[in-house]
Structures are given as structure tokens and as C-alpha cells.
Amino acid sequence: NAGVMQNPRHLVRRRGQEARLRCSPMKGHSHVYWYRQLPEEGLKFMVYLQKENIIDESGMPKERFSAEFPKEGPSILRIQQVVRGDSAAYFCASSGGRNTEAFFGQGTRLTVV
Amino acid sequence: AQRVTQPEKLLSVFKGAPVELKCNYSYSGSPELFWYVQYSRQRLQLLLRHISRESIKGFTADLNKGETSFHLKKPFAQEEDSAMYYCALVHGTALIFGKGTTLSVSS
Numbered sequence: 001n002a003g004v005m006q007n008p009r010h011l012v013r014r015r016g017q018e019a020r021l022r023c024s025p026m027k028g029h030s031h032v033y034w035y036r037q038l039p040e041e042g043l044k045f046m047v048y049l050q051k052e053n054i055i056d057e058s059g060m061p062k063e064r065f066s067a068e069f070p071k072e073g074p075s076i077l078r079i080q081q082v083v084r085g086d087s088a089a090y091f092c093a094s095s096g097g098r099n100t101e102a103f104f105g106q107g108t109r110l111t112v113v
Numbered sequence: 114a115q116r117v118t119q120p121e122k123l124l125s126v127f128k129g130a131p132v133e134l135k136c137n138y139s140y141s142g143s144p145e146l147f148w149y150v151q152y153s154r155q156r157l158q159l160l161l162r163h164i165s166r167e168s169i170k171g172f173t174a175d176l177n178k179g180e181t182s183f184h185l186k187k188p189f190a191q192e193e194d195s196a197m198y199y200c201a202l203v204h205g206t207a208l209i210f211g212k213g214t215t216l217s218v219s220s
Contacts, residue, residue: 003156033207042117042199043157045207056206091157102208104149104157 006105025094119211136200
């Protein structure tokens with residue numbers, strides 16, 4: 001079991017481009033969480049998904065950000081028209097259930113230039 | 114509002130010295146708290162949770178509801194304890210993290 005896999009590890013985008021961050025949960029896990037860590041800040045919850053469903057998106061910015069976790073394939077965090085303020089580390093975690101331990105990926109570091 | 118505060122950004126100690134990483138929380142209700150650790154170039158991983166009352170790698174943490182604290186302690190620090198430590202609080206379906214404390218243990 002390779003654990004939670006995130007790719008790419010590093011992503012550079014110009015302002016206005018789209019960023020797609022991928023997260024493959026641990027085998028057997030159907031719950032995925034996305035967190036964002038801005039420089040000098042703690043991890044901030046963005047969204048919680050189960051297969052094909054968004055359960056809680058209370059931490060997602062209202063515009064430009066979206067997330068999905070399709071029946072097949074990884075979870076995708078999509079940021080449209082990126083701005084410099086989107087530069088951050090984005091972490092994904094997966095668990096086998098709502099109240100079970102969550103395992104984290106190594107993160108994707110997004111830099112907007 | 115639910116909040117986790119880790120007042121120290123950096124804590125530097127010598128090997129063998131006691132360590133206390135502070136964590137205070139704000140939560141209306143019965144809190145569920147965790148400590149996560151991130152070693153250099155590794156992913157964030159669960160260290161311990163208050164429910165289990167366990168000791169992991171010599172670390173313990175006691176929930177003090179009166180002081181709304183969940184400080185992480187170890188009586189004798191080791192160099193391999195050097196890492197980033199995050200305190201986290203369960204809120205609904207998510208974890209609320211503190212900003213983290215870097216622990217540096219030197220010989």
C-alpha cells in the first residue's frame with residue numbers, strides 16, 4: 001500500500017492559468033479531505049468528499065475552486081484563473097470512514113508566478 | 114469560534130531535556146484532540162489522540178478541560194524528535210489545525 005499519493009509534488013502556474021491537483025487515496029479508502037497551508041499558517045480545511053459526493057465544502061473559497069472525487073480515478077482539486085494568493089501547499093488526506101484515522105499525502109506545492 | 118492555538122513557532126532544547134509543546138483550544142462541546150507530527154521530508158502523520166491516552170515514542174498529552182489545553186510532553190528529548198508538530202481539533206467532518214511548532218533537539 002503506497003499510502004496517499006499526490007501529484008504533482010510541485011506545480012508552477014502563471015496568473016490566470018488553471019491548476020489541477022490530484023490525490024489518490026489509500027487503497028480501500030473512500031473518504032478524501034483537502035487542506036491548504038499558506039506560508040506561515042496552519043493547515044486549513046477546504047473540502048471533504050466521498051466517492052461522487054461532496055460532503056462538506058465549508059472551507060472552499062466561493063469562486064474559482066472546485067473539487068471532485070469520481071467513482072473511478074483520483075480526487076481532483078481544481079483552481080481556475082489562479083492568482084498569486086493561491087500559492088500554497090495543498091494536502092490531501094484519506095480515511096476509511098468519517099471517524100477513522102486520516103492519512104496524509106506529501107502535498108502539492110503550488111507556485112503562481 | 115473553534116480555534117487551536119500553538120503559541121510557540123519554534124522550540125529549541127538540548128538532548129535529554131524535557132519538552133512541552135503547548136496547545137490551547139477553543140471549542141463549545143466535548144473536544145476531540147490529536148497531535149500530528151511531520152518529520153523532515155516526510156508526510157504528516159498521527160502521533161497520538163487524547164481518547165486513547167497512549168504514550169507514543171515517549172510522548173504523552175493530557176486533555177485539561179479547565180485550562181482548555183492539550184500540551185504534548187516528553188521527559189527526555191531525543192535528536193530524532195526534531196520535527197514539526199501540529200495540534201488538531203475535530204470539528205464536524207474536519208480537523209482544525211494549529212499553526213504548528215518546530216521542535217529542534219540538539220546535542
